[in-house]
Amino acid sequence: MNELDEFEYINELFELYKNLLTKKQIDIATKYFVYNLSFSEIGNELNISRAGVSDTLNTVKIKLLDYENKLNLNKKISKINEILLDEAIDEKVKKMILEVLYYGI
Secondary structure (H helix, E strand, O other), X not given: OOHHHHHHHXXXXXXXXXXXXXXXXXXXXXXXXXXXXXXXHHHHHHOOOHHHHHHHHHHHHHHHHHHHHHHOHHHHHHHHHHHHOOOOOXXXXXHHHHHHHHHOO
């Protein structure tokens, strides 16, 4: 997996599992993954060192991968999306399934 693919994968996991992280981890990861800020920019904004930002992001990455290894939600969602590409499935049913999948019950 190249660096860009890994970044996209971790970003997907972050969207799925971010509520399992601490407020500080969410804040730093959001600035990095969503707003694409550098370690220096994040550090300056939060008054922490670049190393602190790096350590937090490494911890976040490890936690996200661990959550996915245990829960497999990303893998399951990908498989459901693949199944829903089948044209034989009614569009109304597809829409209902996707709404539940992405927005909850």
